[in-house]
Amino acid sequence: MEQILKATQLSKYFYQKKALNKVDINIEKGNIYGILGPNGGGKSTFLKIAAGLLKPSQGEITIDNEKPGVYTKSIVSYLPENNYLYRWMKIKDALNFFKDLYNDFDFEKARESIKFMELEEGEKVTSLSKGMMGRLKLTLALSRKAKLYLLDEPLNGIDPISREKIITSILDSYSEKASILICSHLIYYIEKLLDYVFFLSEGRIILSGNAEELRNKRGMSIDKLFQEVF
């Protein structure tokens, strides 16, 4: 299988604190991965390094055989946890903003997705509820034709209806040519989407494997296994 991301002995320190401690993660094409762990475990730090927003302190990471930089940013679509849209923007402006920013942004797909998500293009981003904002951000991230999608807590603080829509739209954008990496602590809702899981705690990978094999071997759900491990 072709690899899209390879992290070897990746570490990140913030002063004395080790946010990531010798992490090995390999991601192959055409699969959906979950990095699961409690808050502060290092999940977001890993995604930020992969997205090229943070530099690793030690170790190596390559995406499509290149170090994070201009090229990798062009093939990686990153959904950050925080809000990054300007306050003056309407949804329509956000779509145009992405169209200008990314060559691989599929404007028509995004407009369709906006409709599916029951959002209005004329709405101001500041007037959106948390669930609507989550739906908009996901639409923007998934409307790029990327090779790798990095989704940071796509379900955090999201109501059940938005959750269903978000899960449907993640499945919809899945293709054999792309890979999806989802960080979450809401395992119950996403475990059926995942091929492989990594449990990350205090900066270390403490368990990893194929989700179905883990269920088979341990006789429990990934969610249950998670609670047992932590």
Next chain:
Amino acid sequence: MEFNNSIPIYLQIIDSIKKDIVVGKLKTGQKMPSVRELAAILKVNPNTIQRAYQELDREKITFTKRGMGTYVTEEKKTINSLMQEISKKIILDFVEGMNKLGFSNKELINTLKEYL
């Protein structure tokens, strides 16, 4: 479809498809939904569906025509043995459950009769 996440999901999908075939919800020779369609309906990873379909193909319960999709077998024999496999499982589960409750085989037959 509700899943029990403590059992591999592809196995549950296989079981559910087998049941649908036996009760006639899926007819012999009928085209199955595509991997992507079923993934979207069940909200599970497409690779999981793919794995279930491969296993069903291997057991000759379905067959895949290249570029056309996956179809339910037209072999009546296969479907009959599927029926036996499923009924056997239900009966074994019942017997085991009753034995665990302390019913002897004779007692469980008598109890069963009351409900028939």
